[in-house]
Amino acid sequence: xxxxxxxxxxxLAMALxxxxxxxxxxxxxxxxxxxxxxxxxxxxxxxxxxxxxxAATQKxxxxxxxxKAVRESNLWQNGGNTxxxxxxxxxxxxxxxxxxxxxxxxxxxxxxxxxxxxYQAFAKANVKVAPVSRLSLEDDNTITQIQQQNKTLYxxxxxxxxxxxxxxxxxxxxxxxxxxxxxxxxxxxxxxxNEAIVKTYLEILKDHPDTFIQTKHNRATARQTxxxxxAIVDKIHKQGxxxxxxxxxxxxxxxLSKKINPGSTADIIISGLFLLLLGGYRF
Numbered sequence: 001x002x003x004x005x006x007x008x009x010x011x012l013a014m015a016l017x018x019x020x021x022x023x024x025x026x027x028x029x030x031x032x033x034x035x036x037x038x039x040x041x042x043x044x045x046x047x048x049x050x051x052x053x054x055a056a057t058q059k060x061x062x063x064x065x066x067x068k069a070v071r072e073s074n075l076w077q078n079g080g081n082t083x084x085x086x087x088x089x090x091x092x093x094x095x096x097x098x099x100x101x102x103x104x105x106x107x108x109x110x111x112x113x114x115x116x117x118x119y120q121a122f123a124k125a126n127v128k129v130a131p132v133s134r135l136s137l138e139d140d141n142t143i144t145q146i147q148q149q150n151k152t153l154y155x156x157x158x159x160x161x162x163x164x165x166x167x168x169x170x171x172x173x174x175x176x177x178x179x180x181x182x183x184x185x186x187x188x189x190x191x192x193x194n195e196a197i198v199k200t201y202l203e204i205l206k207d208h209p210d211t212f213i214q215t216k217h218n219r220a221t222a223r224q225t226x227x228x229x230x231a232i233v234d235k236i237h238k239q240g241x242x243x244x245x246x247x248x249x250x251x252x253x254x255x256l257s258k259k260i261n262p263g264s265t266a267d268i269i270i271s272g273l274f275l276l277l278l279g280g281y282r283f
Contacts, residue, residue, distance in 0.1 A: 001097045003056035006278065010052040010090050013273035014045040014083060017266055020197035022248050024205075024229070025255030025262050033259075040079025047076040048083065048090075055094040062110055063117025063153065065091050070121040084125040085166045085212075085267035089177060090274060092170075098278040104173040110153035115146050118153050165211045165264040169271075180204055180272025188276070193283040195241055197269060198248065199233075205265045206230035212263035225260060 018041040021028040029038055051069040054060060069087045096102035119142055146156070160167035169176060183203050187196035206229040209222035228251060235244045255261065 001056070001278070003053045006056040006094050006097060007049050007053035009277040010094055010274050011045050011049050012277055013090075013270050014048065014086060015042065016193060016197060016273055017270045018042070018045075020194050020201070020269075022245075022252040023198055023201055023266070024248065024252040025225075025260050026266050027261075031252070031256060033261075036079035036082070040077040041082045043077035043079075044073040044082040047072040048087065051087075052090060052094050055091045056097065058095050061114055061117075062091055062095070062106065063114030063121075065095075067117045067121045070125045074124060081125045083267075083270075084122070085264060086270045088166050089169060089174070089267060089271040093174070093177070093271060093274060098275055100174045100178060100275075104170075107157070107170045108154050112146060112150055112152055114153040115151055115156055116143055118156070119143050119146070163211060163214070165208065166267060169268070174271070176204065176208060176268045177271040177275065180268050181275040184269075184272050184276045185281075188281060188283070191241065197273070199236060199241065200272065201262075201265060201269050202229050202233050202236070202248070204268055205262055206233050208265070210262035210265045212265075213260055217260060221260060225255065225262065 017023075018027060018038060019029050021030045027033060027036060027038055027041060032038055048069050051065055051072060054068070055065050066087055069091065070084065073082060092103040092106045093100070095106050145151075154170065157167040157170040161171045162168075165176065180200055183200040184196055187199050190196075191199075206226050209219070209226045211222070213222040213225055232244060232247055232251060235247065
């Protein structure tokens, strides 16, 4: 595949995800947060294009590309972390031209230098993460420890896999990306792309408590959010999307008021959309 085509699919996937509404708890074209706006996400989408294109040429390492993506995103917007999790998924998938098995090999072969780039990018992206007992992303001495212990980035993801969905995607071969792609493929057959994204978002959230919610709040809040999402999905299946739309909007209003945002779920939707578009879907 041509690098331009791969980058176009990735950029459109990011733009479609942030534009989808109502997407309970997250920024979309109708909702902003006090310090981060819809427009910040759009700026990050544009900024990321040349980096994803470069990833598709397979000439640079994951770590270098991640650091460049974060740097470019920060140059174009001042709304903080917009797409750090999405970059972690999209870059290896772009390097692999959408082949998840190949992407899994790429991430398994990441190096100590990739780990260092990752920690440096993390420090600049202003990301919230779950606390860990060793090699913490929030510890200034971690890079020295990584070098001393000769830890690769994949090995660091293994430490975080139980507390972070994005890390789990790396260590288990992108299972939620695959699930999101499958759900989107089914959902777009029956409706428009906006509705398909919202439905898929709720379907992923109901079965997989969002680890960003868990980090920002607690495990109980993440599980309760998934439980409410499951009830809405059940009603969609029984009564249809339009009949359920008022409840989706109310759920969105509730999560926004409590600052509960399923950010990891949004990243999974982006990678699923990327595969959908890469496979030729048009709307």
